[in-house]
Amino acid sequence: MAGTIRTGIVQRSTIGGGKKLYAIGLHYSNIKDEDLISHMQTNSQISLAAAVAAVKAFKAVLATFLVNGHTIVVPRFGTFSLTLSSKRIADTRPAKTETDAEKEQMRKFLANLVNGFRGVKVRYTPTAQVSVAAKSAKFQGILIDDTVGPNP
Numbered sequence: 001m002a003g004t005i006r007t008g009i010v011q012r013s014t015i016g017g018g019k020k021l022y023a024i025g026l027h028y029s030n031i032k033d034e035d036l037i038s039h040m041q042t043n044s045q046i047s048l049a050a051a052v053a054a055v056k057a058f059k060a061v062l063a064t065f066l067v068n069g070h071t072i073v074v075p076r077f078g079t080f081s082l083t084l085s086s087k088r089i090a091d092t093r094p095a096k097t098e099t100d101a102e103k104e105q106m107r108k109f110l111a112n113l114v115n116g117f118r119g120v121k122v123r124y125t126p127t128a129q130v131s132v133a134a135k136s137a138k139f140q141g142i143l144i145d146d147t148v149g150p151n152p
Contacts, residue, residue, distance in 0.1 A: 003137045026142065066122065078126040085119050 006026040011019050037051040046054075062080065065072050071081040097106045126134070 003133070004140050005137045007139045007141050009141050023141070076127055076129050078124055078130055081123050081125075083121050083123050085121070 006028070008024045008026045010022050010024060012022060014020050033055055037048070037055055040046060040051040040054065041048055044051075062072060066080060066082050069082070071079060073079045097103050
């Protein structure tokens with residue numbers, strides 16, 4: 001699974017008046033459902049209907065399981081899970097929760113904790129096979145004019 005990553009080389013001015021070269025990754029395009037379906041059909045000889053159904057089902061399952069707290073392991077590809085970011089809050093948990101007052105204090109603590117969540121992100125952890133493939137990619141340097149930008 002070898003590949004070539006196009007790498008743009010841009011020259012930028014430095015604060016001292018000099019010039020430095022910087023490498024930036026260039027992207028060919030975004031792969032849409034149709035592209036993925038076509039590639040699946042071509043490389044596996046499955047029907048168009050089967051490829052469409054597989055892509056739709058995978059996307060639905062991925063989203064549904066993630067938002068319901070599951071970690072999804074796709075063999076030979078990687079693991080998907082959700083991470084939460086939150087504000088720090090004071091730890092006001094009661095030492096025990098036997099009385100109604102202690103239980104109410106615990107409910108308030110948990111409510112503050114949940115209300116402190118700021119965002120959810122999807123984490124992808126590649127398998128060793130994908131990591132090795134990414135590390136074995138070759139780089140193709142392309143000189144880019146600063147005025148053109150990274151996507152000529």
